Amino acid sequence: MSDESTPRPVPRVRMRNIVKSFGAVQSLRGVSLEVAPGEVLGLVGDNGAGKSTVSKVLSGAVVPDGGTIEIDGQAVHFDQPGDARRHHIEMVYQDLSLCDTIDVAGNLFLGREPTKRVLGVNVLDHRKMHREARQMLQGLGIRIPDTHVDVEHLSGGQRQAIAISRAISFGPKVLIMDEPTAALAVAEVEAVLELVRVISASGVSVILISHRLQDLFLVCDRISVMYEGKNVADRNIGETNLEEVVELIVGHKFSARSARALAEH
Numbered sequence: 001m002s003d004e005s006t007p008r009p010v011p012r013v014r015m016r017n018i019v020k021s022f023g024a025v026q027s028l029r030g031v032s033l034e035v036a037p038g039e040v041l042g043l044v045g046d047n048g049a050g051k052s053t054v055s056k057v058l059s060g061a062v063v064p065d066g067g068t069i070e071i072d073g074q075a076v077h078f079d080q081p082g083d084a085r086r087h088h089i090e091m092v093y094q095d096l097s098l099c100d101t102i103d104v105a106g107n108l109f110l111g112r113e114p115t116k117r118v119l120g121v122n123v124l125d126h127r128k129m130h131r132e133a134r135q136m137l138q139g140l141g142i143r144i145p146d147t148h149v150d151v152e153h154l155s156g157g158q159r160q161a162i163a164i165s166r167a168i169s170f171g172p173k174v175l176i177m178d179e180p181t182a183a184l185a186v187a188e189v190e191a192v193l194e195l196v197r198v199i200s201a202s203g204v205s206v207i208l209i210s211h212r213l214q215d216l217f218l219v220c221d222r223i224s225v226m227y228e229g230k231n232v233a234d235r236n237i238g239e240t241n242l243e244e245v246v247e248l249i250v251g252h253k254f255s256a257r258s259a260r261a262l263a264e265h
């Protein structure tokens, strides 16, 4: 039972009134977004609606012109991705940012490879790195036959799984994924969605950007719709359906167009 005296749980992420322009383009016109611990939020909207920009603001890759961000109730200010990482926010980009010519384990540990002392010198501890890589992938239910394979030889789905595993290895509280299933085959999509289920069940908040609305209905708790740099609707997954979400995405487009057309006549 909740009444006014029951304090609402503090959201993991609370973004309020975020604005951002690139030159003359107003990409974000006052976006507000909340995600609870362990919640999966689907972020949808037409091309150019501002989904990637708002997620880059949260991951520290884009500095907003205005608005506030709170993590677990604490006001934060991110100037670069390292700042967001310190607050346990990780983002998996669509371009994946893996190194093709480095093997699976090397990609998972890129920049923080385990070392050992040999004759007073620090050297890469290959065995430890591959052992930990295997454990990491196994723990997430990811099947990669050999951690010694260069990632250029992996399938799209396997590469996506490696990129997500790398992000998870930083121990995020918030994981943002921008179109993680856009280029994947059906079975690979299912594997990524299963990964989302596993991660969120462990308490990580997930923000999932996707044009594949059917995927969102399989894993999201809530869907937030953006249009031209603003939030236009927010729905719990159990209280909406595919048709309504499509309508919310394109309906605004057509109503805005007809309003403009009417204004011009």
Ligand SMILES: Nc1ncnc2c1ncn2[C@@H]1O[C@H](COP(=O)(O)OP(=O)(O)OP(=O)(O)O)[C@@H](O)[C@H]1O
Pocket (backbone or CB within 6 Å): 022, 025, 026, 027, 045, 046, 047, 048, 049, 050, 051, 052, 053, 054
């Ligand atoms: N670095 C940038 N410089 C100039 N304009 C930008 C930049 N980043 C984004 N924009 C513009 O901001 C708007 C929002 O872009 P954004 O990439 O956030 O959209 P999106 O919702 O992710 O779209 P999509 O579904 O196509 O990925 C677009 O008009 C885009 O051209």
Ligand SMILES: [Mg+2]
Pocket (backbone or CB within 6 Å): 051, 052, 053, 178
């Ligand atoms: Mg985008």
